[in-house]
Amino acid sequence: MTPLFQELILLCLAAFAAGFIDAIVGGGGLLQTPATLLILPHYPVATIFGTVKIPSLAGTSIAAFKYAKQIRLNYKVLIACVIAAFCASLMGAYSVSKLNNDLIKPIILVVLILVAAYTYFNKQFGIHQQKEHSPAKQVFLAGLFGLIIGFYDGLIGPGTGSFxxxxxxxxxxxxxxxxxxxxxxxxxxxxxAALIYFTSTGHVLFQYAIPMAIFNIIGSYFGAKLALLKGNKFVRIFFLIVIFGTILRFAYDVLK
Structure with missing residues (x-):
């Protein structure tokens, strides 16, 4: 078995698991990106980030399509968030080589710990809709947080779906x-958006990205199907598990 084939097997397994997790609660990149960095240590970080964007986009697209067929979407909120996040992600991808990601991780770690505690102790969190915003305020908030999280996704990436x-x-x-x-x-x-930038700068390894995309799609299909079948209670539990894993991952990066 050649080294390339061994790498492909490991990467495809990671992509399948990432797609499955990401379709349910997001955060698949917390598995896929570190695994790819570990399996392909001889490539620049920007190249790894660019490569994993293809399977991430493929799997997320399948999950989004499956959800959209069964969930009523708020298009005004969605459009505002999509446009803001797309533009911010482009800026984040451009900034990958300009900023020190290690400065951001401790802040994210604290936020994740607070989120995990709040979700665990507030049993109604995510079960019922509780916010009473006017349509205009809802659109504004969607655009604002789209900018913040979109920039994070282009800059760092893992955990974007959960955020x-x-x-x-x-x-x-x-x-x-x-x-x-x-x-x-x-x-x-x-x-x-991030993929457009990384592709234009030559930071994509297509020989790995295409097979990973296929397995990410398969994992994403089964993950979305399971989430729709099991409903909110199951997704809440899965969300807590992924958030806990995210905390461990960021804690390792911060404390090592």
């Missing part, structure tokens, strides 16, 4: 399944 779900629940008042559906479409936009 988007958090915003749609905690800020905009969606339930877990509705938040997942909207987050997938926004995440498509951020992945596409």
């Amino acid at each position: 988007l779900i958090l915003v749609f629940i905690a800020v905009l008042g969606f339930d877990f399944v509705g938040a997942s559906a909207h987050a997938k479409i926004v995440n498509m936009a951020t992945n596409l």
